[in-house]
Amino acid sequence: MPPDAYVAISPAVLWRAEGRSIDSRLLPLLRAVAKSGSLNRAVATQGVSYRHAWGLIGKMERTLGRSLVVMQRGRGARLSPFSLKLLEADDTAARVMERELAATVRALGRATPLTLDAPRGMPLLIHASHDFALAALRDLIAESGAAEMELHFRGSLECLASLARGECDVAGFHVPEATTDRSAFEPYRPLLRTRGLRLLRFVGRRQGLIVPRGNPKRLLSLADLAAKGTRFINRQPESGTRLAFDRQLDAAGLRPSEIRGYQSEEFTHAAVAATVASGMADAGFGIEAAARQHHLDFVPLATERYFLAARQTTLARPAVRALVAAIKSAAFEKRIRTFPGYGTTGIGEIIQVRDAIQAA
Secondary structure (H helix, E strand, C coil): CCCCCCCCCCCCCCCEECCEECCCCHHHHHHHHHHHCCHHHHHHHHCCCHHHHHHHHHHHHHHHCCCCEEEECCCEEEECHHHHHHHHHHHHHHHHHHHHHHHHHHHHCCCCCCCCCCCCCCCEEEEECCCHHHHHHHHHHHHHCCCCEEEEECCHHHHHHHHHCCCCCEEEEEEECCCCCCHHHHHHHHHHCCCCEEEEEEEEEEEEEEECCCCCCCCCCHHHHHHCCCCEEEECCCCHHHHHHHHHHHHCCCCHHHCCCCCCEECCHHHHHHHHHCCCCCEEEEEHHHHHHCCCEEEEEEEEEEEEEEEHHHHCCHHHHHHHHHHCCHHHHHHHCCCCCEECCCCCCEEEHHHHHHHC
């Protein structure tokens, strides 16, 4: 291998119970169950037999002393509250390692020190706020072989901070649209002053309340969350969705202390929806696609624009040009249409930061 070749190296979390390692196949299987809602469909994606998967789950349930998967007659399978918390802990641990070891890990992948201009063939590293369309874009690019990219989900503010520190090549964040002023950009302004920064218009999304099917508590506004004592599941601080929710609370004249569960947090839209679907919360705030994925109802409250930020020098890289081409492709538009609440107006357009702020 050439001395300046890039080698993909990443840290991994190892969980132990009673001094014994938890089988490394368990968490991917649980994630597949959460995504598909069926153990049968989950095993098909994991390359194991149903019998083997069920045996693994039973063994780990005995080791942990907790239920992991709840089988529902005629309704597939869902994760137990313990499994949801286990996956949340695993995601949190992974994020901490990525954040603390980012520069070291990238340096390990190369024989030479990190520089702003990445070598040809080095994967495009993207830190981005959680988004279904961006995950679909990653898969599309991987299938085409046009470029190699690493995608790590974290809060919007954290992503832009990573970009400013040179720990990633592209940062994904989102802000509310159709506001009467430009204050939605205020939390991001200090991080958008990076020299030579450009914004790539990505998708539009609908945000609102994620509620159980039938909306049994008849939640139609944030005021209803407070008035009806709703068990709420929030997003983590520094996420764009948490910022948007706080803005809406302020506009409604509500204090965080009036929302039961304001301090309860999840780190992705999917995790918020899964918490509501499990019955552990009566409502969450997130995107419509997450609600529909879990067969939940959705109360739209806002629209937002998702941006990808990068330095102008980074935009010249072949991997970024492949990224932009994929964003503008008919194949990607077809995939976006499968996500409820998404829009593609202006997608793929590269603009100045000031133009985005002025358009807000």
